[in-house]
Amino acid sequence: MRVDVISIFPDYFSPLDLSLIGKARGAGILDLSVHDLRTWTSDVHRTVDDTPYGGGPGMVMRPEPWAAALDAVASPAATLVVPSPVGKPFTQADAVSLAALPHLIFACGRYEGIDQRVIDDAATRMPVREVSLGDYVLFGGEVAVIVIMEAVTRLLPGVLGNADSLTEESHAAGLLEAPVYTKPASWRGLDVPEVLRSGDHGRIARWRREQSLLRTASRRPDLFEAYPAERLDKRDRAA
Ligand code: 6GU
Secondary structure, three states, X not given: OEEEEEEOOHHHHHHHHOHXXXXXXXXXXXXXXXXXXXXXXXXXXXXXXXXXXXXXXXXXXXXXXXXXXXXXXXXXXXXEEEEEEEEEXXXXXXXXXXXXXXEEEEEOOOOOOEOHHHHHHHOOOOOEEEEEOOOOOOOOOHHHHHHHXXXXXXXXXXXXXXXHHHHHOOOOOOOOOOOOOOOOOEEOOEEOOHHHHOOOHXXXXXXXXXXXXXXXXXXXXXXXXXXXXXXXXXXXXXX
C-alpha cells in the first residue's frame, strides 16, 4: 500500500518509523511518504493560511498550496482521506475498507480547517473521505492520521504474525472482547478466573462469550443494541 501524508508539521510523524508500522515499511508492505505542505507555497513567507470569508475567529488554510500538493502526489488509484471533527465517525469497518485500497493520501488540516473548495475539487477526481475520531476537537489532523494508520496498517497482510488476532479482537464482531490474564495465577490477592485455568476449551469459549456480551451491554449499550439478534443463541440469552 502506498500512503502520502501532507502536513505543515512533518515531524509529527516520526512515530511511524517505530514498532510494527516501521516494520511494515521496512518489509515493503507499506510505502509511506510524509510531505511538508510548505513545499508547495510560492511566497517568501511560505504562507499556508488566511482569514476566513464571512469573518470569525482563527485562520483557514489557503487552497493553492493544497491543490499543488495533491496534484503532485495524486495517482489514478488514490483515495483522499481528510481527518476533521466534521467528518464521519471512523470505525473498524472504515479501517478494513481503507486497508484494501492501493493508495491513500492524508491531508492534515490545521487552524479552522482547509478551504472547502480543496475537498470539493479533489472529489471531482478521486474518492474523498472526511473522517472524525470522535466528538472532541484536536489542534489538527496529524495525530488522527497516526491513529488511522495504526488501525489500517495492522490489517495489511503480513503485518501481524497471528491473523487470528484480527478475527478475535474487539469491534471485529461488533462486541467488546473479554478480559485477558497472564501469569502469575494469583497476584496481590487477585486470582485469574478458574475457568481460564481449567483447560476446558468449551467452557473457556462460553465464559469469554458471556464476558464479551456483559461488557458490551454495560459499557457500550449502543453497540449492544446494534448487535444482530440472530447472532445471539439460546445460551447468550440465558446469560
Ligand atoms: Cl480527525 N481532526 C481534528 N482536527 N479534530 C478531531 C478529529 C480529527 N477527530 C476528532 N476531533
